[in-house]
Amino acid sequence: MKVINSKQAAELIADGATIIPGGFGSCGHGDALTKAIQKRFLETGKPEKINLLFASGAGDKSGNGLDRLAYPGLVNRAIGGFWALNPKLTEMGLSGEIEAHNWPQGVISNLFKEIARGSLGFITKVGINTFVDPEVEGGSFSRLKSDSLVEDVFIKEQRFLLYPAQKIDVALLRGTKADELGNISFENETAYMDSLAQAQAAKNCGGIVIVQVKEIVKAKSLNPYFVKIPSFLVDYVVVADEEDHPETYGRAAAKKFVNQKQNAALEVVDTAKEIIVRRGMKELNKAGGGCVNLGIGIPALIGEQMQHSSDNKFVLTIESGVIGGNPESDLSFGASLNPQAIIEQSELFNIYDGGGIAISFLGFAQADQQGNVCVSRFNNRVPGAGGFINISQSAQALCFCGTMTAGGLDVAIENGKLKILREGKTRKFVDAVEQITFSSSSGNFCSRSVLFITERAVFQLKNCSLELIEIAPGITVDDLKKVMDCAFSVSNELIEMTLSD
Numbered sequence: 001m002k003v004i005n006s007k008q009a010a011e012l013i014a015d016g017a018t019i020i021p022g023g024f025g026s027c028g029h030g031d032a033l034t035k036a037i038q039k040r041f042l043e044t045g046k047p048e049k050i051n052l053l054f055a056s057g058a059g060d061k062s063g064n065g066l067d068r069l070a071y072p073g074l075v076n077r078a079i080g081g082f083w084a085l086n087p088k089l090t091e092m093g094l095s096g097e098i099e100a101h102n103w104p105q106g107v108i109s110n111l112f113k114e115i116a117r118g119s120l121g122f123i124t125k126v127g128i129n130t131f132v133d134p135e136v137e138g139g140s141f142s143r144l145k146s147d148s149l150v151e152d153v154f155i156k157e158q159r160f161l162l163y164p165a166q167k168i169d170v171a172l173l174r175g176t177k178a179d180e181l182g183n184i185s186f187e188n189e190t191a192y193m194d195s196l197a198q199a200q201a202a203k204n205c206g207g208i209v210i211v212q213v214k215e216i217v218k219a220k221s222l223n224p225y226f227v228k229i230p231s232f233l234v235d236y237v238v239v240a241d242e243e244d245h246p247e248t249y250g251r252a253a254a255k256k257f258v259n260q261k262q263n264a265a266l267e268v269v270d271t272a273k274e275i276i277v278r279r280g281m282k283e284l285n286k287a288g289g290g291c292v293n294l295g296i297g298i299p300a301l302i303g304e305q306m307q308h309s310s311d312n313k314f315v316l317t318i319e320s321g322v323i324g325g326n327p328e329s330d331l332s333f334g335a336s337l338n339p340q341a342i343i344e345q346s347e348l349f350n351i352y353d354g355g356g357i358a359i360s361f362l363g364f365a366q367a368d369q370q371g372n373v374c375v376s377r378f379n380n381r382v383p384g385a386g387g388f389i390n391i392s393q394s395a396q397a398l399c400f401c402g403t404m405t406a407g408g409l410d411v412a413i414e415n416g417k418l419k420i421l422r423e424g425k426t427r428k429f430v431d432a433v434e435q436i437t438f439s440s441s442s443g444n445f446c447s448r449s450v451l452f453i454t455e456r457a458v459f460q461l462k463n464c465s466l467e468l469i470e471i472a473p474g475i476t477v478d479d480l481k482k483v484m485d486c487a488f489s490v491s492n493e494l495i496e497m498t499l500s501d
Contacts, residue, residue: 001182001234006036009210009238013037016076018051018166020112020198021066022173023058024320024345025085026249027190027334029065030174030212032240038068049076053166055108055194055345056319056386059085060249060331072097079149079166081105084383093142094382100142101149102376103132105319106349106390107163109194113346114165116200121164123153126353126390128161129439131376136436141382171202174212174245175229180219182231184211190247190335191320192228193345199233208235214245250332272403272411272455275418275472275499277301279453280361283399286449289313290358291351293391298401299361300329314358319387321345352390360395362388364402366433367452369486371440371461373400374433379426385437392438397449400438402428404454405483411455413499417474418456429484440464456480458497459488470497 010033013019023029040046052066057080059065069075070088077099083090093100104126111122127150132139138148151162173195175184186192199209211234246252280302284292292314294303303316307326317323318333324340327333351357366374373392376385392398403409405424412419440450440461450461457480458470466488471477473496480488 001178001231002236003216004236004238006032006238006240007040009033009236010036010040012208012210012236013047013050013170015046015048016050017047017169018053019170019172020053020168020201021058022171022193022195022198023054023065024056024191024193024334025058025082026060026331027058027247027320028174028193029058030172030238030240030244031064031068032212032238032244033172033210034066034068035244038071041071041074045073048073050074051076051166052078052080053108053168054078054080055105056082056334057086057089057384061085061087063088064249077101079103079108080384081108082384082386090382094380096142098142099140101139102141102382102384103127103139103150103163104385104389105387106346106353109197109346109349111163111165112194112197112201115168116197116204118204119165121162123155123160123162124353125160126393128159129442130385130389130437131435132385132389133161141377168202168205169207171198171207171209172212173198173209173229176214176226177222178211178213178216178234178237179222179231180216182234182237183222183227184213184229184234185222185226186228187223187226188214188247191318191322191342191345193320196228196344197346199229203233209233210236210238212238212240212245214242215239248328248332248335250328250330251335253331271413272409273298273301275455275497276401276403276453277305278500279458279497280399280401281305283397283449283451283453284314284359287314287359287397290315291356292316293319293352293357293360293395294327295360295362295388296329296333297363298403299363300327302361302401303327315340317348319345319348321348323348349387349390352387353394355394355396357391357395359397359399360391361399361401362392364400364428364452366428366430367400367466367486368430368433369466369488370464371450371466372433372436373438374435376437377435378433388437393442395448398451400450400452402454404428404456404480416499418472418499419474420456423483427483427485429486431485456497462489465489467491468494470495472497472499
């Protein structure tokens with residue numbers, strides 16, 4: 001292991017190199033390394049046409065993380081799971097300035113391991129019938145209309161998808177401390193994410209591993225239980241300044257605004273969200289117990305409600321590999337306060353893919369009459385699939401939670417009835433989703449509960465169609481039809497939703 005500075009690290013990146021950057025969303029990214037690459041490119045035009053492979057693109061929507069690499073000529077191709085925090089890089093994909101692909105986050109997380117073991121790629125059923133499927137869109141979203149990299153494979157007459165391995169030249173990772181031998185500890189990191197598998201993948205491809213840390217300590221002084229990347233996998237270590245090594249972008253911002261939490265407590269209560277969360281909690285109680293996964297947005301509010309409950313039958317999990325505790329949100333999503341355990345991201349996705357989620361609450365941007373859902377590409381936005389495909393395809397029970405319309409919706413409860421004070425500008429129930437992130441035809445949903453919970457109605461997925469099973473008092477079936485662009489059936493056992501405790 002050799003200690004170098006960030007400028008020297010950037011100079012190690014060759015033209016055309018394939019890089020796997022560390023981090024999960026707003027957590028655990030080595031900003032000193034990407035800042036140095038950005039600075040080198042702006043000064044010299046080097047490196048050129050690098051390729052990126054990431055599970056959850058690190059960033060804060062304000063230029064940090066992978067958006068530091070979003071310059072014409074710097075990036076050639078990017079394959080990623082979650083793109084929402086990197087708007088500049090995403091726009092380059094949409095405009096055709098780079099070749100861009102969106103694969104399921106859990107697939108990429110496991111692909112690092114497959115690359116490390118020298119396989120052809122990761123073979124799985126995850127993604128079949130969604131936009132990633134080569135028979136649908138193939139996972140490419142750039143205007144270059146490049147051919148899908150994903151392939152069909154058949155094993156014992158069963159169809160799978162092959163996500164091909166990539167030759168890795170550089171892993172840009174980060175940890176808390178390095179000892180003089182090059183062992184990397186993670187005691188102050190929010191999660192382990194994919195760091196070990198990424199280091200293994202780079203080394204076994206003949207590439208190099210560069211790790212950003214806060215400090216270097218004496219050889220063999222680290223607690224071995226904190227060491228997640230052993231020394232023989234590490235080529236270079238860079239010691240970063242504190243400002244380039246925040247635990248999360250959200251926590252870094254909070255240090256500048258000490259009154260943030262007090263101000264948050266003064267926020268106006270959103271009645272529509274309250275109704276949805278309350279209804280979602282009923283499904284949680286039906287599930288009985290076990291592993292729970294929550295999406296961002298309204299589903300995250302269910303997690304907040306769970307923290308106020310004395311019921312400990314459920315354990316919340318975050319895709320980064322964090323289990324239990326109080327999951328953080330916004331620019332700290334991926335971290336948790338007082339977690340019970342932390343495991344590798346890929347290992348948690350293996351639990352997910354195998355059906356280990358008792359119930360999952362996810363958001364939705366669009367849903368259609370077949371029960372297909374889009375969260376990955378809509379209204380000229382490409383947040384990406386993230387872990388949504390893995391989770392929605394395998395959870396034992398699934399609740400899509402969101403308002404009926406978006407953009408200015410305002411509702412109230414008056415005399416026990418729901419009143420729409422102002423309708424949202426955007427309809428979320430559409431004739432056909434712009435992109436299939438969840439396919440109602442995938443998996444055995446006949447034996448699972450799949451619900452769509454809104455503030456004025458609850459629908460269930462039945463025979464690849466929507467069936468209305470609950471309606472809010474004060475709302476009629478005709479009222480629903482006026483704000484929905486898709487057909488639905490009405491259950492013979494239609495009941496009234498409960499709006500309050």
